[in-house]
Structure formats: structure tokens, C-alpha cells
Amino acid sequence: MPQNTLPLDGIRVLDFTQVMLGPCATQMLADFGADVIKVERPGAGDLSRSFYGETSEEALNNAVFASLNRNKRSVEIDTKSADGKAMVYELVRQSDVVVDNFRAGVMDRLGFGYDELKKINPGIICASGTGFGATGPYAHKGGQDVLAQAMSGVMEKTADPSIPKSIYPTTLCDYTAGMHLVQGVLAALLAREKTGHGQKVSVSLYDSMIAMQMQEAAQWNKHGEVLNWAAMPLTGVFDTTDGALVVVGAFKKNPLQDICTALGIEDLSTDYPDLASQRKNKPFLQNVFRERFATNTTAHWLERLESRDLLCAPVRPLGEALDDPQTAINEMLVKIDHPVLGEITLVGSPVHLSDAPLKVRHVPPRLGEHTSEVIEEFGLDRRERAAG
Numbered sequence: 518m519p520q521n522t523l524p525l526d527g528i529r530v531l532d533f534t535q536v537m538l539g540p541c542a543t544q545m546l547a548d549f550g551a552d553v554i555k556v557e558r559p560g561a562g563d564l565s566r567s568f569y570g571e572t573s574e575e576a577l578n579n580a581v582f583a584s585l586n587r588n589k590r591s592v593e594i595d596t597k598s599a600d601g602k603a604m605v606y607e608l609v610r611q612s613d614v615v616v617d618n619f620r621a622g623v624m625d626r627l628g629f630g631y632d633e634l635k636k637i638n639p640g641i642i643c644a645s646g647t648g649f650g651a652t653g654p655y656a657h658k659g660g661q662d663v664l665a666q667a668m669s670g671v672m673e674k675t676a677d678p679s680i681p682k683s684i685y686p687t688t689l690c691d692y693t694a695g696m697h698l699v700q701g702v703l704a705a706l707l708a709r710e711k712t713g714h715g716q717k718v719s720v721s722l723y724d725s726m727i728a729m730q731m732q733e734a735a736q737w738n739k740h741g742e743v744l745n746w747a748a749m750p751l752t753g754v755f756d757t758t759d760g761a762l763v764v765v766g767a768f769k770k771n772p773l774q775d776i777c778t779a780l781g782i783e784d785l786s787t788d789y790p791d792l793a794s795q796r797k798n799k800p801f802l803q804n805v806f807r808e809r810f811a812t813n814t815t816a817h818w819l820e821r822l823e824s825r826d827l828l829c830a831p832v833r834p835l836g837e838a839l840d841d842p843q844t845a846i847n848e849m850l851v852k853i854d855h856p857v858l859g860e861i862t863l864v865g866s867p868v869h870l871s872d873a874p875l876k877v878r879h880v881p882p883r884l885g886e887h888t889s890e891v892i893e894e895f896g897l898d899r900r901e902r903a904a905g
Contacts (some may be wrong), residue, residue, distance in 0.1 A: 523550025523873045528706065529612040531605075532556060532589065533596075533629075535563045537662070538646045538722065539618035540585035542698040546614070547588035548866045548875055554891060555586065555882065559593040562884040574883070578857040579695035583881035587853070587863060591833035596627055607897055609634050609641060613715075614702055618646040621656040631717040642705045644718040646698050653718055660722050663692040669726035670733075676747040676754075689726075694725040750792070750799040751776060754832060755810040762815050764806075765828040767818065773802075775825040779818070780809045854882050 528551040532543040540563070547553040557563055565582040595601040609615060615634060617624050624630050624645065632812045633644040645651070648660010649668075656662075663684050666672040671689070672682055701718035709715055726732065736744040746752075751766025751773055765774040773786040774796060785802065789795045795802060810818055815831050822829040844850060866875045891897075 523876070524709045524870070525549040525551040527553070527565060527802045528614065530554065530614045530616060531608050533615070533617040533619070533624070534646075536565055537585065537688050539616055540565070541695035542644075542646070542702070543589065544585055544587060544618075544704060545618050545696070545699050545866065545868070548868075549878075550873070551614075553589040553614075554887070555589045556594050556596065556605070556608075557591055557884055559595055559885070562591070562593070564577055566884065571702050574857055577884055578855065578881065580858070580861060583855065583858065583861055584863055586881040587877055588879050589882055590879060590887035590891065591882035591885055592888040592891050594888075596629070602628055604892075604897055605629060606637055606900045607895060609637050611895055612638070612641065613644045613706070614644060615699070616644045616646075616702070620659065621622075621645075621647050621649075622680055635715060638715070640709055640713065640715045642702060642709065642715040642718060644698055644705070645703050645720075646694055647719070648724045650721045655723070662688050662690040662722065665722035669723055670730060671726050674743075674745050675746065676745075676752075690722040690726055693729060694720050694722045697725050697728075711727070714718045748799075750795040750802055752801055753806065755807055755904065757810050757815040757818060758813055760815040761832040762810070762818060763832055764822060768828070769826070775805070775827055776822075776859075779821040779825045779827060780806065781821075836897065843872045848875070851875065851877060853877050855880050857883065 525546060528546075530543060530546055530551045532539070532553050532555045534540050534543055534555075543553050543555070550682045555563070562577065563582060563586070565585065566577045566579070568579050568581045569576045594604055596605060605830065609629075615629070617629075624643075625633075631641075634641050634643060639755050647656070648665065649655035649658055655668075666685055667688065669690075675682060697720045698718065701720060705716050705718050712837060733744040736742050749765075749767065749774070752764065754761055754763045764776065766776055769775060769784050773789060774784050777786065782805065785805070789798055789802065817832060819829055839850065848869065849865050849867070850862050851862060852862050855861050
């Protein structure tokens with residue numbers, strides 16, 4: 518591969534996705550060089566365009582939508598009309614991958630299921646992300662990040678029984694399932710190189726969250742024991758005089774002794790020498806830590822903890838993390854000039870390829886911006902379009 522040639526150059530993706538799971542997957546495929554054609558509802562588009570509940574041009578191109586849709590082209594197609602379906606079928610004929618994250622069965626009802634599309638294009642790869650899977654008791658239940666957190670067991674665990682159960686405040690399930698969808702598409706593309714045939718790729722929010730708990734599941738299935746990394750006796754979040762920090766008391770011969778030394782208190786490991794005794798007396802140990810950390814600044818305690826080679830970090834708001842030099846060094850922010858929003862800063866790709874750095878070939882598209890362009894490029898008759 519010539520230097521700076523993107524690895525998915527020449528791969529065309531037909532993107533029916535909305536909101537988070539699907540768009541984060543297709544954006545990564547686009548960042549890798551795929552030509553991603555985003556199929557949107559006439560006049561409305563991706564549900565993320567209505568994030569503010571408004572229909573102004575600025576609202577339809579909001580930052581939330583922009584964060585998930587760079588390097589894509591947008592076409593407006595009424596997929597329920599005869600002309601719209603004909604246009605989709607022709608696009609499928611000239612594409613490599615079709616991606617959606619509708620409820621199970623929606624693509625089949627639209628006439629775009631894998632069994633139908635492979636008749637048009639035997640090499641097509643149909644990748645679907647659902648809430649709970651294509652079959653089973655929850656197949657047609659609305660899938661959403663928070664629901665997957667709750668039903669998979671992720672939400673049930675807390676660092677301490679006294680802490681109320683709560684919603685994880687960022688889209689953990691959507692992003693994880695989206696990245697699993699990318700893996701599936703890439704594996705299917707590699708398989709097609711060997712067989713010449715496409716296949717169906719399926720992921721779900723639910724499965725991704727079960728998979729994320731592989732260690733906890735193995736421990737439960739083998740021993741009937743709950744494994745909760747957040748509840749370890751020497752790990753916790755502690756307030757200081759000017760903020761908060763987190764300490765992970767693990768991966769050392771005697772982490773309790775090192776914590777006590779850093780805090781300048783008596784060595785509690787003489788009374789609680791092993792994990793079993795530390796777990797039994799966690800409330801007492803955590804209270805001792807809490808009272809001590811509250812006497813000085815975050816910077817003071819971080820220096821003391823790091824001098825003992827303990828795992829620790831400040832608890833920071835997102836703004837501080839985005840302003841951190843490490844974020845810039847890792848090239849995790851990219852600035853673009855958007856025709857509606859003006860200058861906007863987006864999160865870059867967490868996957869860094871030495872011979873193919875991230876390029877913004879297309880700014881996040883306006884609704885239907887590339888409809889005419891795609892019609893001409895694909896040789897489609899304008900009468901086959903059902904656009905807004």
C-alpha cells in the first residue's frame with residue numbers, strides 16, 4: 518500500500534444508521550478511507566439532526582450530529598417509495614457494505630434485508646446493530662444504551678452498596694457495539710477476499726455489554742462469586758481540599774502499606790495483611806483514607822502517591838481532558854471549517870495508522886448535500902430519486 522493511501526480506499530458503504538451505534542461505526546470506516554454514503558429521510562435525516570428539536574439549518578447540522586458523521590456523503594431518499602427503493606437497489610449493486618442499526622426486522626420489511634440484497638449483489642456485506650439481537654424474546658424491543666446497561670448487569674454494580682445505582686453518563690454500550698460492528702465488517706471484507714461472497718454481520722448492545730463483562734461472567738459461572746473491580750477495598754475516589762482523585766490499590770506486593778506511607782499514617786497492613794481481611798474491613802479502611810485525603814490538595818496527594826509508585830490520577834471534567842497536552846500530542850482533536858457551524862473541533866480517531874493518518878475528506882454533510890452528486894456518479898436517472 519503506497520504511503521498515505523487509506524486502507525479502505527475503494528470500499529463503498531451504504532449507511533442507513535442513526536444516532537450513535539451505527540454512525541460511530543460508519544465514521545470509523547469512513548476515516549479508514551471508505552466512501553460512506555449516508556441515506557437520510559427527506560426533510561428530517563438522522564435522528565441526531567433533531568437533537569435540539571428545531572429545524573433551522575444550524576440545528577440540523579448541530580455538533581452532536583457533526584461528531585459522528587465526518588467523511589460521509591449525504592443523500593435524501595424516501596426508502597418507502599418505489600422510486601426510492603429502486604435507487605437503493607442500484608446503490609447496493611455498486612456497493613460493498615450496507616450498515617443499519619434499526620430494530621430487528623426493519624430492513625427486511627423495507628425490502629433491504631440480506632437475503633434480498635445478496636440477490637442483487639452476491640458480494641454485499643450487510644452489517645446490523647440492534648438492541649438485543651435479531652431473534653429471541655427481546656428482538657423487537659426498542660434498543661437503547663441505558664436499557665442495555667440495565668439488562669446486561671452493568672448498571673447493577675456499584676463501588677459500594679451505599680451508592681445508588683445510576684446511569685453511566687456516556688454512551689458506553691453504543692460506542693462498544695459500534696466498534697464491534699467495525700470489527701465484523703473488516704473481518705467480512707477479509708473473508709470476501711478469499712471466498713468472493715459477502716455475508717451478514719450482526720452485533721447488539723446487549724451482547725457487547727455481556728462481552729465486556731467476560732471476566733466477571735467467568736468468575737460467576739465457575740464460582741458463583743460477584744467480581745466487581747470498582748468495589749476492591751483499596752480502590753476508590755476521594756475528595757481533597759480542591760477536587761478529587763482516584764487510587765487503585767493493586768498490582769503491588771503490599772499496596773496498603775504503600776498507601777499508608779503516602780498518607781503519612783500508621784501501617785494498617787499489619788492488622789489487615791491480606792485481601793480477605795481488607796475486604797471485610799473495607800468501610801473502615803476507606804473512611805481512614807477519606808478523612809486523610811480531605812486534609813490537603815489533589816496535587817499534594819498525587820505527588821505523595823506517585824512517590825510510592827501507586828496508581829492514581831486526578832478526577833477531571835471533560836474540558837480539562839480536552840485541554841491536556843497529552844490529548845493534543847495523541848492527535849485526538851481535529852479542527853474543521855463547517856459551512857454552517859463555522860470552525861468546530863471534533864474528536865479524532867483513537868486508531869492511529871502510521872502510513873494513513875486521519876484525513877477529513879468531507880466535513881459532516883448537510884442533509885442531502887450529495888444527492889445530485891451521487892445520482893450523477895452512479896448513473897441513476899433523476900426520476901428514480903425520491904428526495905426532499
